[in-house]
Amino acid sequence: MVEVADQDLLSAPVLARDDVVTLTSCSVVNQSAFANNNGLPIGALVDFKPPASLQLPQISRQPARCRACAAYINPYCKTSNVLGAWQCSLCGQGNVKKDFEGAVLTGFSELCEESVEYVFAAPTQSPPTAAQPHLVLVIDATLDSSMLEGMATGLIEALSSLEASTRISVITFDSVLSLHSLTSDSNFSFTMPGSKPLDLALLAAYLSGEVSGVGGVKAVFTLDIKLALPRILTLLQTIRPMEEDQPMVWRARCLGLAVEAGLRIMSASSPVRQKPATTSRYSQRLPRGSRLVLITCGPCTRGPGTLSQAALESGAAYHERVSGLGHEYKQQATAAQEYIASCVDLAKALAVPVDIILGGGLKVNAPLLSMLSRDTQGSLMLHRGFGPTFGAGLRSCFSRCFGSSAVLDCFVSDGLQLVQWLGPVNVLQSPEPEDVGLSMASDRRLSGSACSVARLQEGHGVALRMEVVRDLKAPAVLLQVVLQFIDPSIGGRLVQRVTTRRISVVSHIKEYLDSVNATATSVLLAKKAVLDAKRLGALWESTKADELRLSLRAQLALIASRCCPEVQLSKGMLGLGARKVRQWPRSLTLVAHTLYQLQRAVMLGPPTHAPSDWARVHADDRLISMNTLLYSSSIDVVRMLLPKLMCWRDGTFKELPPIDILAHHFYNKDIGRFLMLDCGVSVIVLPRISLAVPNSGESLTGMMPLSDEQLSDLKALVMLPEAGAWQAPEVRFVGQSEMREVYARLFPAGKDTISDLEGLHPGIRAVLKDEDIDQFLKVSVGQNGADLTLLQWCSAAGVMLSFQTI
Ligand SMILES: [Zn+2]
Helix, strand or coil, rough: CCCCCCCCCHHHHHHCCCEEEEEEEEECCHHHHHHHCCCCCCCEEEEECHHHCCCEEEEEECEEECCCCCCCCCCCCCECCCCCCECCEEEECECCHHHHCCCCCCHCCHHHHHEEEEEEECCCCCCCCCCCEEEEEEEEECHHHHHHHHHHHHHHHHHHHCCCEEEEEEEEEECCCECCCCCCCCCCCEEEEEECCCHHHHHHHHHCCCCCCCHHHCCCEEHHHHHHHHHHHHHHCCCCCCCCCHHHHCCCCCCCHHHHHHHHHHHCCCCCECCCCCCCCCCCCCCCEEEEEEECCCCCCCCCCCCCCHHHCCCHCCCCCCCCCCCCHHHHHHHHHHHHHHHHHHHHHHCCCCEECCCCCCCCCCCHHHHHHHHHHCCCCHHCCCHCCCHHHHHHHHEEEEEEEEEEEEECCCEHHHHHHCCEEEECCCHHHHCCCCCCCCCCCCCCCCCEEEEEEEEEEEEEECCCCCCCCCCEEEEEEEEEEEHHHHEEEEEEEEEEEEEEEEHHHHHHHHHEHHHHHHHHHHHHHHHHHHHHCCCCHHHHHHHHHHHHHHHHHHHHHCCCEEEEECEEECEECEEEEEEEHHHHHHHHHHHHHHHHCCCCCCCCCCCHCCCCHHHHHHHHHHHHHHHHCCHHHHHCCCCEEEEEEECEEEEECCCHHHHHHHHHCCCCEEEEECCCCEECCCCCCCCCCCCHHHHHCCCCCCHHHHHHHHHHCCCCCCCCCCCEEEEEEEECCCCCCCEEEEECCCCCCCCHHHCCCHHHHCCCHHHHHHHHHHHHHHCCCCCCCCHHHHHHEEECCCCCCC
C-alpha cells in the first residue's frame, strides 16, 4: 500500500453541502445494536435538482477513483503532492494520481468541497437536431362547465409560455374522438367512433390529407403553437359539456383511443426516422421536449382500455391484489391493461413521456393511468377542479425534466451498508453504455448498490436507508452518493454529481440525538411507511392498513423507549397506579408529528378502503397520494404531511389546498375571512387578529419578495395571532420565482383539554375570548369521535410531548 502523508489540506475546512445530500443525522452511535434499532433511521435524502440551481464546482477532468472500491476521490482522502498519491477514505486503499505531483492541491475543488460535478462533453454524439418539439394535447370534453373555464385559462397560459415554434396538435374526446384542424382557414374537426378499435386506415387518410373538409380545404393537424393558439382558444371555448346530469366519473370517455391517436399523430409527423444498428427495434425518437399531455377528469369508459362501472366498483382495477373477484372482471382488467401497455410501447418507441393531469380525482382507474405515466417516464398530477394554479403547475410540468438516463450510485465506508433506495428508481438492468452515457467516462465501474432513474425531474427525489454492520471504531464514516445523468440542454453532456458526506461516530445517545435532522428523518420515515404500505397491500385491505397504523405508533414507542428519559407522572399508592411516561425530546417533535399525521393521512389513515366503502377514501386516491409522496422531493413530502387549511365560505368550512391559498386570495378577493386548520377531526379556528409573521426575516427568505401591500393582505388573510401570543403557527412561503405555496405548521389541538391547549399555545386565553373558546371547542369535536389528537395519540404510546412549537 502506498503510504500517504497528511497534507495541509486536511486542516482547511471542507465545504459541506447539506442541500445536495441531506443526512438524517450527521452522527451515528458506535454500537451497531443501538444504531440500527432505535427507531430513527440512518439515511439520507437526495433531491433531484438541475445543475443551474446548485451551482456546484464543475470539473472537466476525469475523476480519480479508488482502484479497490471504485469510490471517487473526496475531501476526506489523505493526499500527497510529493508522492502524487491519495488514500481512499472509504476503504483505505492507496492510489496513484500523477496530476497531484508538485501541484497546489487547493486548486482541486474535489479535494475542498463535499459536492462537485464532473462534466464531459459528448464527443461522438451528434448535436441536437434543430427540429422543434411536438406537443400533443389530449383533452377530456366531458368536464363540467365550471371546470372548463379554469382548465382553458390555465392551459392557454401554459401554452403561451412555450417557444412559439413548438409544434402542437389537439385531440378532444368524449363518446367520440375529435381531431382538430388548427389553421384559421381550416377550422373544422374530424370525428372517429369512440367505442371501436382505432381505424388506422381512416386516421392515415385524415393525416395525409386524402379526406378534406368542406370546400376541399385541407386539414392541418400539427402547427406551430404561435399560429395555432387563436384556434385552440376558440376550440376550448366551444367545448360543450355533455351529460352534465351524469356523475363525472361515468360520462362517456374514449380515453384510451384518444391517447393512441395522439401517439400515432406524433409518429406520422415525426421528421426523424432512424434505425440504430445495435437494436432491431425501429426507433423514431422525437425531438427533446416532445410530450403528450392528457387532461382528464375520469377513467376510460368507452372503447379499448375500459372497465365497466361494475368492474371498477368491485376493485377490478386492483385485480392483482383483490381476492374473490369475478372472472369476467379480471378479464376486463387484463384486457384494459394490455391495451394501455401497447400505448406505452408506442410512446417508448417515440421516446415521448405521457403526462397526465387529473382534474377530478376519485375512481379514475389510477393503476392504469399510473402505469401509462410511469412507464413512459411521464408524471401524474392532481389539479382538482383546475384551480388558479393549474396554469403555473402545467408550465412547470413542461420544464421540469432536466436529465435523462440517470444512474444513482452509492459508496459507503467499511462498517456501513446500503439497505434500500426509496423513490422513483428502478433496478439497474445491464445498461447499454450509450443509454447511461457511461461511454463518456473513462472509468465505468458501478457499485452493487447502483440503480437507475428513468427521467430526472425537478421536484422529485429519493431517500436511502443504511445500516451499521458492526460496532464502529473509526471516528467517522462516509457516505458517497453519485448521480450521473445526461444533461440534454448542452449538447448531451454527461454530468457526474459526486457528494461525499461525513458522519461522525459518537458514543453518547445525547450527542447523537442533538445531531438528528428531524425534517430529513420525518421524510425518510414517511417514504418508508408508504413503501411498506404498498408492499403489504394496505392500499386495498383495511386490516393491513390498520396494522400499519399500529406499527407507526409502535415506532413512536420504540424511539421513546430507546432514546427518551423516563418521567414519573404519579407515584400511586403503595406502588399501585404509578404512571411513568417517556419525555419526548423537543428537537424531535416534528418526527412525532409526522408519525401522527401519517397514520391519519389519506394514504394510510381511516376511513379505510373496503369494497363497500369506495365512496369514502377510494383506493385510487390512496395510490396517487402514495406515489406522489414516494417520488416527491423532501420539501413536498413535508408539505403533504401538514394539516389542511379550511376556509369558511357559504356557511360551511371548505378545504383549501395550501397551494391555492395565495392564488385564491389574489384572484378572488371575496374569499371568506375565516380560515381554520383541519387536523383530521380536530380543527383550530384562527382568531380574527392580524399577524406579524413570526421570524419573518427567516421565513421569507428564498422567495420572491412580497410587496408591503401583498404582505399586509396576507396578514389579514391568514389572520394568525400576534407573534409571541401564540407560538405554534408558522407561515412559510416556498417557491423559486413565484409565491405559489404557503404552508403552515400547527399543532392539532382539537379535543385536548383547555389546559393542554394552554400548554401547547401559551397565551391562547389572551387571543381567544370566552365565546371564541366555546366555538373553538365546538368545532374541534369533529365528526368522528374515535380519532385521537396528537397529544392523545402520543400519550397512548406512553410518550409525553414537550409543549413547544414544531
Ligand atoms: Zn476505496
